[in-house]
Amino acid sequence: MTALTLEDARKGLASQPFSVLLKARVAAFGNGAATLELDIREDLLQQNGYLHGGVLAYAADNAITFAAGTRLGPAILTSGFSIDYLRPAKGIRLVAEARVLHSGRRQATCRCDLLVLGDDGTTTLSAAAQGSVLTRNGPTS
Template sequence: MDPMAFAEEVLAAQPFSKLVGTRIVAFGDGEAVLELDIRDDLRQQNGYVHGGLLGYLADNALTFAAGASVGGNVLTSGFTIDYLRPAVAGVLRAEGRVVRAGRGRVVSRCEIFTVDERGASVLCAVAQGDIAVLSLA
């Protein structure tokens, strides 16, 4: 199966990803890029995108990047995220890439940006994660 088609199938199987409207726009060679449109129902009380949504996006981008490196049988062990600026408008874009891939675990990093209608981007958050490679046995 084509790697991008595989990634789209995995994403489509995630009910929460469907709920928030996440799209995978790049997948391969230890990298993955996910996007979703900022909507009013994804905001917290101050009008910013809820931090939990940024955490979800980081988690998925980290794990999809790991899967693009070692195969699809991966699961997040843990990650940290630093919120740098509030996400307010446009499209959220999470760019994940593998730092190091081993047989049993993968370390990935992610940057999350808002991208406006002109294509200008603002860095909102950074994350790093430890992704477990699951055995099929």
């Protein structure tokens, strides 16, 4: 497998209509890690003014999958993940930093920290996730 580049990752994200809707971007990609970012906007908030948990879950899922892609290649799917919401997400930017904890030929296990950048420049850990990613090699029926 030829190593994927940051530009490959950005093209992959741009091919996902939901990611385009959220205006997510790949900020870093390579060596078993990936960082996904998105600006926190009013239309992504829940009723109490915090970033909606579904947006945090989306970011964790995608960051985990992109991190795994640095080891497994592009033909992959998330097989499952869990997320723990630690603090309400309120700020200007969500940063999902994922890294591969272990990988084999067909599967990778990754962790993702979901950080929120505040107006004052501080970052707060808002959620943590862990998930597994599998290659799509073979039938998917």
